[in-house]
Amino acid sequence: MRRDRKSGVGAILAATPLSKSAYLGGKLAAHFAYLLVLDVVGLLAGLLAYLRWGSGPFSLSEFAGPYLLMTIPAIAAVSALAVLFDVTPVLRSRGGLVLWFFVFLFGLVKLPMDLAGMEEESGRFRSASRPVFDPAGLASDQWLVRKTIPANVTGVSTGHVTRDRPIERVAWSGVRITGDNWMQKMLAVMQRPGIDHLKTTKMNFLGMGPWMMGRLAHQYNVASPRELLEAAQALGVEFVPCQMTMDMLGLRREDLIDGMAEPAGAATAIEIMTEADASLFI
DSSP, rough: HHHHHHHHHHHHTTHHHHHHHHHHHHHHHHHHHHHHHHHHHHHHHHHHHHHHHSSOOOOHHHHHHHHHHHHHHHHHHHHHEEEEHSSTTTTTTTHHHHHHHHIIIIIIIHHHHHHHEETTTTOOOTTSSOOSSOOHHHHHHEEEEESSSOOTOOOOSOOOOOOOOOOOOOOOOOOOOOOOOHHHHHHHHHHHHHGOOSSSOOOOOHHHHHHHHHHHHHHTTTOOHHHHHHHHHHTOOOOOOOOOHHHHHTTTGGGTTTOOOOOOOOOHHHHHHHSSSSSOOO
């Protein structure tokens, strides 16, 4: 609304038959739709994590139902408060940002916890009933967590947790860009180097083809390209890189994966093939 006033759109809308309730309702709906999109993105991220690492049966209603039942009322409450703070002269100032912090902290977090009868010392609820007033869903989340664990378990938190030991970091090799000139580097970006990034199918379909092929391979216990490479090396298979390809793409010896033989040109490769029991050109 502040942007409408600064851009002059507000004056144009004021000259139309649009009523105040319709204008505010449209702003409320826009806030709700925007936050709902972010909410669905979070849900899709959880779904992708299940498809990648999950196991066991999957129920869409059990997966998405509790999440949406808890977040949609919170989105509606935040959208309504956002409109209220934007149309109220005092609240839409910088002081309103400070006031909004306390409204969220006490009105949407502490008050629902107190009304639900949560004891801060033990993290337990005095009442066995579900919290009645809980616009943000935080009290209900705590209540459901406490309900599903044994009574003698303590120290449960769904918020910020302070650890007494360093967090174990996930190993990440980073993005490796090879090549000397800009064309070689662009090719390395478009086709990521490394055996773990090999395309298992040419049917891309915006990334769905390789994902489905990988999912099927995992489901039917098909070995990955890395596992096949390690098995071949264990059987004594020798891999000879092409020197011409390395020169064209700006690859060095240290850019290759472990276990590769010395690079060879066409003449050396033909000589090796004539002496080998079996040879494959890939």
